[in-house]
Structure formats: C-alpha cells, structure tokens
Amino acid sequence: MTKVHNFSAGPCILPQEVLKKASEAVINFNNLNLSLIEISHRSKDFVEVMDNATSLVKGVLNVPDGYQVVYLGGGASLGFLISAMNFMKQGGKGAYINTGTWANKAIKEAGLLGNVDVIASSKENNFNYIPKSYNVPEDADYLHYTSNNTIFGTQFKSIPETDKMLICDMSSDIFSKPIDVSKFDLIYAGAQKNLGPAGSTLYIIKEESLGLTGRVIPSMLDLQIHIAKESMFNTPPVFPIYVNMLTLEWLKNLGGVEKMGQLNRAKADLLYTEIDRNPLFEGFAKTEDRSDMNVTFNLTDNSHKERFDLLWKAANINGLNGHRSVGGYRASIYNALPIESVQVLVDVMKQLNT
C-alpha cells in the first residue's frame, strides 16, 4: 500500500500493528474461532480485555490509589454532562475556563444543570491563547478546563492551581506525555485521538469526590454505578475498548508516556521551527501556548494556496485542512504519527519557498 501521511484531527492515525491485530480479532479472536464482536461481553476472554485495558491505564499514567478507571460510550460530549452531573452540587456552581469550541460545549451542558461561572476566556482573540489569570470563586464546586484545544491548536502547559475540585477534558492530549493524576478529581477523554477509535470514552475518577452533589443521577450518567459495575453496567463498546487495549500495549512497549512525550516534543519542534523559519507561513496560536498535538498555521500570502495544496496532496498527505473556525492548516501530530510524516510535510513547506 502507498504510505499515507495521516494528519487527521480525530478520528486519527493509529499504530499499524494495532490495526493489524484489531483486523484479525474481527475474524478470529484469541483463537476461539469466533469474532471479537460476536462473543458475550461477560465471557472470560472479553472480561480479560476490559481488565487489561483498565490496568494499562493505571500503569501507564501511574494512577494513584483511590482512583478508579472506567470506559463508557458517548464521547466527551456525554462527558460534558456526566462531569457536571456528578460534581456540581444541587444549587451549586461550576467554574469553567473557555478555551474554545469544546470548552464552550462543556459550559453549555453544565449550564443546563445549574450555575456556571466562566472565569476566563480567550474568545476575544478567537481562542489563540490560553488564559493565565483567573480566580476560582469560593462557592464553586469545581474548576473545569480543556487541556488541549484541537481546533485552535492551543494547550495548557501546566495544570491550573486551585483548592477546588479539578476536572479536565483531556480528550486530545491524554497519553501524549506524563501527567500528575493526583491533581485531578476527574479526567475524561474521548478515545479517538491517542487511545483508539471513536465510540469509547475514558474516565479516571477520584472515588472519594463522588456522591456529594445531592442530585438524582440517571444510572447511565452515574459514575458510582459504572465504577461498581467495572464498566459493565450495560454492554460496553467491545471493539473500541479492545483497540484501546492494543494501543496502550503498544504505548507501554514503546517506553510509556515519558518516551512518548519526548517523541511528540521532537515532532512539534520540527514543525514549529519550519513555521517560524519559513516566511511563507505563520503560526495561529501564541507561541507559549502552542499545542504539541495540533499545529495550526496559515500562509502569509494566500496566493500560494493553490500550489501548496497541490504539493502536500501530491506528497500523500491527508487531513491537513484547518477547521472552518480558524481556516488555514492544521497538522494533527498525535502519538501514532511518525516523525517521518512530519518531515515530509516540512519538506513540502520548504519546497514551496524555493
């Protein structure tokens, strides 16, 4: 097969060896002569998958005691609701940092349940930076933020300081580098970036922070129920969870999140260096807030657009168009994207300037 350099923003590139094993399991899983997707989720073979997928998260992220890991469906979009439902007290308040589209959606869903205080926003500059100055109100139940903003290409470089509970939507940079899980009460992440295909969502939960809201919580939105049932309250999304497990095995064998962080840094450096060097390009996000996952950039002179688009397409590059809210280009350089693909893009950018 011709090699495609897949810069898609998500669903996105996954490791080739993961795809190969996943493809095989759809035909014959664990030599059962049955497909992974036609066996009971209560069977020994699948329960083992779920256990592994959970243990790998704990191991790879060094999750402390007192935290629980569950996999649910619904994506981060359901996470916006689940996080507010499980952490905002009846009549209470959530504090939010608005760093763009996804943060904004989280704010909207929480606002349907109670009071929301948007304590900082970079909206006035089309979200090209991460706000750094804010106060979390005394009466807030929690602070919610989005660690990486796929659309705008910004990323928190440190964890916000607060004495309130801390909730993070980490959909687009979880597993890209080490994180200190002990700082958080809830981390949630749609799988379809560094973890696996669309259709499952990871929750890492400080157990003692649950059960404090006084709310009636529907079962499927209740993290305590999902913890008690070990992600098997209902039939889980079997195939996505299996692929998550494979991806985490790949990540662990490769050297874990420490090593991954180094590789991702090198890829981002290579690309940002070219953006800064090449007079035909300019970055969208403020330098200090640039994302290591989604690199957003524009042409300085749009008359080069047609030629640039021809060049990168001819180089078998896929998924480089920017999101409509930003325009220009976006190179998503998630875990599974090799640095060789970034080099191909950089070479095309250099070629445009000759």
Place this chain on the structure above:
Amino acid sequence: MTKVHNFSAGPCILPQEVLKKASEAVINFNNLNLSLIEISHRSKDFVEVMDNATSLVKGVLNVPDGYQVVYLGGGASLGFLISAMNFMKQGGKGAYINTGTWANKAIKEAGLLGNVDVIASSKENNFNYIPKSYNVPEDADYLHYTSNNTIFGTQFKSIPETDKMLICDMSSDIFSKPIDVSKFDLIYAGAQKNLGPAGSTLYIIKEESLGLTGRVIPSMLDLQIHIAKESMFNTPPVFPIYVNMLTLEWLKNLGGVEKMGQLNRAKADLLYTEIDRNPLFEGFAKTEDRSDMNVTFNLTDNSHKERFDLLWKAANINGLNGHRSVGGYRASIYNALPIESVQVLVDVMKQLNT
C-alpha cells in the same frame, strides 16, 4: 477454522461476509490506504457510510414519511433515559408493561424523571408470559414495552393497542421480521443482536411527537438535536455503524425482513418442536408467548445435565447456558444463525434421549 455454532444472547453471531468486510476495512477502507477507524467522520467516505446505514433502515423496515432514523451510542440502557426524557411531559406520566429485566430497567430510569405507572407485569411467574390485559391510563403520555425479552424468552406477538404515544425497546428482535413502524412514536434498539456489534443504538422517531415535554433536555439526550445533526452532533461510533451498514446490506440482499421472518420462524419451529417432543426437555416460556429469537428451556430431570453439557460442547456449540435469573438453557437464534446450527443442537437433544 472449526465451525462454532454460536448461540450467544448478545453480542451475538454476525454474518461471516460482514465480519470479513469489516476486518478488511480496519486495514484499508474504500481503497484509501487508510483504516476506517483512522479517518475523519466528516470525510466523504464515512458520511456515505452513515447515509447508507440510515437509508437501509428506512428501506428495509419501510419507514413512513415523517419518521427519522438516527444512530447514537450508549446502548438501550441510555435509550431508557432518552425515551423518557423526550416523551414524558414535565409532571407527566409514562405507562409501562413489565416483562422482565430490561423492561424493569426502563421503568427505573423513567421513575427518576417523573411518574411511572406499571400497568401490567408478569413478575409473579418469573416473567414466563406476556401480559395481555391492561388499560393505559388517560393521563399517560405514552405506553412503553419491550418487544422481546432475551432473558426469559418471551415475545409480543402483536403490537399493543393504544391511543397514546407508543414506545418500544426493540433491541432483540428488530429486523427479525416485518414491523409496522407507523404504529410507533419511538422505536429504539441496541445494535448488538441483529444489527451489528455493541456500541451503537438505533432510534426510529416520529418527528412530530418530539418537543412536547416542556423539559430542559441535555444535548446528548435530545433526539431533536441528533435528528438536526444527522447522527453527527458528536463523533459517532464509526466502526459499529459501518458494521450495521454491512449487516443491513446482507439482510437486504437475502430478501429483507419478510424472508428473514420466514427463516427465523423455521429455526424456532425446529427447536420448539424438539423441546415439546423430547420428554427430557421442557420450555420455560408459555407456548403462545415464545420468542423466535431466544429459546429458553430446561431439562426435566437435572441428572442429565452433565451429559447434556458434554454433548453440546463436543458439538462445538457456544453460548447455550441460560441466564442466572432463569437457569437451564437459552438458545439465541438471531438472524445470522444458520438453521444448520439449530439442527446440530436438535441432534444433540435427540442423542441425549437415546
């Protein structure tokens, strides 16, 4: 590979040709040299999958004008909540028929939102029959029922008559036979029986019945939002939906739900005839309410258990143990199970009686 006769209750057997195509798409989808699970859900190639998966439902079930079809995540368990949230008026009431575990879970979730009237139940006989006598109260917003009860092996043979809105959880018998969609305001179905793998849920919605509750509905639970966004409000469960599409193509090519209904009837007849003929076995469900999808039966004399279990396992039969609420055996004979597999089971039952 050795042929396995897969009688699993769900996730369950899927057509071999579907599994083959799904496996291939995980490596190389539509000759893009990219995996199905690593491309954007907004790409032309995937939007086409979603459109086909939706059109096939409309075609196969002869869905009338005024109805919309959407695919969501979360399984029927989220459907319990979504159905009540979108159809029970603020301060209103839902009428429910309790035919077992799943109906009961629907009742529980609706009860968290408002008033629930359980107008009929077969609980006193461990749900071995379908209640036929009931009145839907005048002040009910809707009647909810579960068309087929996987655990107990019972099935509604006709659609309940009511002048209220009608909601059905059809998870375990949708696409097994023709249905008159025009009788319903909402049909929902977890995919993992006759449609595809776990991880997606089908909703068939009479559009004019929505928007009448006066409730604040969170976005991910709001069917009007999902209809407006054509199942793409958030990233959909890509792989499960693709497999749904393949299964519906298989079903259509095979002759549709008319033909499927005949095949399923023949399989059920073959097995029930043996249960009734063979003095070593007895059916669990009342004869007139027996399910064509899940055949529940017991040994009349448990001293044969060890030998029977050895015999069916030696015949490469999988997934025959009954649910713990019923005991005995359960043969799930969904669409993709060939009659040859049922014959193998019947032969084993005959063999036990020699």
